[in-house]
Amino acid sequence: MDSLEKENNISFYIHIPFCQIKCPYCDFNTYENIENFIPNYMKGINIEINNWEKILVQYNVKSIYFGGGTPSYIKSSYIKEIINLIKSKFSVEKNPEITLEANPVDLNIYKLSSYLDIGINRLSIGIQSFSDSLLKKLGRNHDQKSAIKSIENTLKAGFKNFNIDLMYGIPSQSINQWRESLTKIKNYEINHLSTYNLTFEEGTPFYHWEKQGKLIAPKDKKIEDMYLLQKEFLTEIGFIHYEISNWSKPKMQSKHNLRYWSGNHYIGVGAGAHSYFDNKRFSNIKSPKKYIEKMKPQNINQTNDFFKKISNIGIIHEQETLTQKDIFFDRVMLNLRLIKGIKHQDIYREFNINFPKKFKHLLSELVDLELIEENTEITKLTDKGILLSNEIIMRFFQEISKPLPIKT
Numbered sequence: 001m002d003s004l005e006k007e008n009n010i011s012f013y014i015h016i017p018f019c020q021i022k023c024p025y026c027d028f029n030t031y032e033n034i035e036n037f038i039p040n041y042m043k044g045i046n047i048e049i050n051n052w053e054k055i056l057v058q059y060n061v062k063s064i065y066f067g068g069g070t071p072s073y074i075k076s077s078y079i080k081e082i083i084n085l086i087k088s089k090f091s092v093e094k095n096p097e098i099t100l101e102a103n104p105v106d107l108n109i110y111k112l113s114s115y116l117d118i119g120i121n122r123l124s125i126g127i128q129s130f131s132d133s134l135l136k137k138l139g140r141n142h143d144q145k146s147a148i149k150s151i152e153n154t155l156k157a158g159f160k161n162f163n164i165d166l167m168y169g170i171p172s173q174s175i176n177q178w179r180e181s182l183t184k185i186k187n188y189e190i191n192h193l194s195t196y197n198l199t200f201e202e203g204t205p206f207y208h209w210e211k212q213g214k215l216i217a218p219k220d221k222k223i224e225d226m227y228l229l230q231k232e233f234l235t236e237i238g239f240i241h242y243e244i245s246n247w248s249k250p251k252m253q254s255k256h257n258l259r260y261w262s263g264n265h266y267i268g269v270g271a272g273a274h275s276y277f278d279n280k281r282f283s284n285i286k287s288p289k290k291y292i293e294k295m296k297p298q299n300i301n302q303t304n305d306f307f308k309k310i311s312n313i314g315i316i317h318e319q320e321t322l323t324q325k326d327i328f329f330d331r332v333m334l335n336l337r338l339i340k341g342i343k344h345q346d347i348y349r350e351f352n353i354n355f356p357k358k359f360k361h362l363l364s365e366l367v368d369l370e371l372i373e374e375n376t377e378i379t380k381l382t383d384k385g386i387l388l389s390n391e392i393i394m395r396f397f398q399e400i401s402k403p404l405p406i407k408t
């Protein structure tokens with residue numbers, strides 16, 4: 001995807017913060033036991049989308065993504081209403097990719113058929129593992145049987161395009177358990193896979209349990225072995241590694257996520273949702289309760305300036321106008337996540353920067369450490385670099401943030 005195609009295209013991310021249970025490793029903006037908020041929250045989402053109508057007149061909607069949280073946990077009639085609203089208010093591409101994140105326990109044939117009817121054409125199923133003991137450890141509300149059933153139902157309903165999430169680096173997970181989970185996917189026609197290395201995020205029960213010694217994170221060497229095992233296994237069965245955590249069969253990449261990683265614009269709707277638009281990065285208040293209180297039609301004044309509108313009603317949590325330096329760093333960070341890496345020519349065209357020359361010393365250091373591969377056209381992470389991607393991205397950040405030398 002051409003990173004310069006962003007000008008008149010846009011994607012919508014809709015945040016559904018409801019989950020049947022809150023998993024102890026999860027640090028997303030999600031909640032259990034607030035089902036009574038669902039009707040008013042969805043009204044708020046409608047109002048927020050309506051607010052974008054005048055601002056996005058010139059824009060073409062390329063993709064819609066329902067994430068969370070667990071969008072499959074709420075009635076599909078709510079999802080239908082949002083899709084119809086977006087289609088009625090905006091110019092939408094003929095066959096936009098419309099993805100919905102789902103929990104295996106929600107995917108019965110009836111629900112799946114209703115998704116196809118309302119225009120959902122891609123699912124992302126949070127399976128995480130096919131081992132009952134690991135699913136229990138993760139605090140998930142499904143088991144291996146329901147995970148398999150959800151895949152069978154998805155295929156039976158007629159979905160061709162769906163992702164499953166799998167996790168490695170779970171405490172006590174053995175290499176064999178990881179191999180078994182990977183082997184399961186061979187039995188089904190699965191075209192997309194997201195594999196995440198479990199991290200212990202601050203504020204989660206997992207983080208505290210690790211600090212208290214109740215959970216032990218796997219050693220780096222084991223993580224590396226698991227990563228290399230998946231690489232060998234998935235490549236052998238026809239998957240292409242296209243982003244640090246994402247694998248797909250040919251031409252089955254997530255269009256929506258590729259738009260993020262290529263630096264294109266998107267609008268996040270709902271509590272805590274993030275947006276990137278008009279050189280601004282901003283996010284909504286995180287609390288669904290406060291979001292509902294603010295997002296009332298009478299609170300919205302008639303100005304056409306969206307930022308005035310939402311700032312006035314206090315829905316914005318954080319807002320930042322990006323400098324050229326920020327946009328450049330974002331591009332480097334996002335493009336490094338792509339397995340094809342950074343195309344020097346794209347960087348030159350968009351920022352007038354000679355990438356190999358600007359980072360000459362850093363690149364030579366990272367090449368010597370076998371963390372980066374480069375030639376005249378591209379710079380990309382090696383396998384070793386993928387495992388240390390956060391540290392490498394931080395090095396680029398430090399380099400980009402350096403003040404310019406003072407000319408004397």
Ligand code: SF4
Binds near residue numbers: 126
């Ligand atoms: S179901 Fe997903 S979003 Fe919800 S708490 Fe668990 S990991 Fe987080």
